[in-house]
Amino acid sequence: MAVRELDASEREAALAGLPGWSYDAEARGIKRTFRFADFAEAFGFMSRVAILAEKADHHPEWFNVYNRVEILLTTHDAGGLSERDIALATAIDRFA
Numbered sequence: 001m002a003v004r005e006l007d008a009s010e011r012e013a014a015l016a017g018l019p020g021w022s023y024d025a026e027a028r029g030i031k032r033t034f035r036f037a038d039f040a041e042a043f044g045f046m047s048r049v050a051i052l053a054e055k056a057d058h059h060p061e062w063f064n065v066y067n068r069v070e071i072l073l074t075t076h077d078a079g080g081l082s083e084r085d086i087a088l089a090t091a092i093d094r095f096a
């Protein structure tokens with residue numbers, strides 16, 4: 001199924017259900033920063049996200065330093081924010 005970029009109203013509706021995330025217009029994606037007790041906790045979180053991403057065949061653009069993990073979700077195939085990003089963010093929030 002072809003994936004397409006969400007329009008502004010779809011984006012607003014989706015973000016209403018993802019309070020920790022914000023839209024980055026320049027990156028055309030949603031981002032959230034997570035902070036953990038230490039690096040091991042942060043990396044454990046990244047390992048769980050990695051498994052989700054593989055299952056979804058949808059992968060984050062992310063940065064980690066020590067206990068901080070910054071995640072950006074965008075869909076290259078759609079040229080911006082798509083349902084796939086919303087679904088992955090929702091799954092991540094379930095165990096963040």
Ligand SMILES: C[C@H](O)[C@H](O)[C@H]1CNC2=NC(N)=NC(=O)C2=N1
Pocket residue numbers: 057058059060061073074075076077078
């Ligand atoms: C062929 C494969 O489905 C695509 O390359 C997938 C893989 N993972 C992906 N992840 C993300 N974030 N965006 C994509 O467009 C994307 N495309």
